[in-house]
Amino acid sequence: MQLLANTTSPYVRIARVAMIEKGLDIEPTLVDPWADDPRLRAANAATRVPTLLLDDGTPLAESLLIVQWLELARPAPEWPSLTGRDAATAAGVLSRAGIALGAIDASVHTIITRKVTAPLLFDETPVGLRRRRTMVEGLQRLEALGAVLGSAKSGTASGTAPGTAPGSTAPPLDAICAVVLYDYQQLRYGDQPWLPKTPGLQALAEAMRQRPSFARTMPRAA
Secondary structure (H helix, E strand, C coil): CEEEECCCCHHHHHHHHHHHHCCCCCCCEECCHHHCCHHHHHHCCCCCCCEEECCCCCEEECHHHHHHHHHHHCCCCCCCCCCCCCHHHHHHHHHHHHHHHHHHHHHHHHHHHHHHCCHHHHHCCHHHHHHHHHHHHHHHHHHHCHHHHHHHHHCHHHCCCCCCCCCCCCCCHHHHHHHHHHHHHHHHHCCCCCCCCCHHHHHHHHHHCCCHHHHCCCCCCC
């Protein structure tokens, strides 16, 4: 398999964390989506990362579609479940993951728009302020769900016994997305006064860094 990726994309990190937790520790092939890399374009007409090329050459694009494939290709109980083993559990995990993904989208789209216009020119527009609000409210809602997300540290959503040490068992998708959001916003917006303090998310992120899947995929600015 080949994973086309870059070093900063939160979508890449979601896919990489999920893959590592499922036992697919593939060294990423770094590409530059902005440079219209021919390898990426050949695999994905949208030239987006991540794009996963399976052994038979089938390309899988978009992080959540890669996660869906992983859940089918490497199911529980042989491998940890990332979304839960029943519909009710999955609904909660996916609902919380959706909050994080909405804020991730707003964060990434703000950075992308800044690349083609002056930051202040965009950030203070109605659209820019709306995206900022999405980032802030997303973090605040996840912080309020800290007790539920915190259960990821004991592996509850993956079906293991509660009460184990933080970071000792595979986290579900909602915790993965929440940590990816927190770390990405610290990288891109950590110096902004409007970014709210979220000690619960910070504690979760620090606990998850005990796992190789998180420690080895920390975003790095180019």
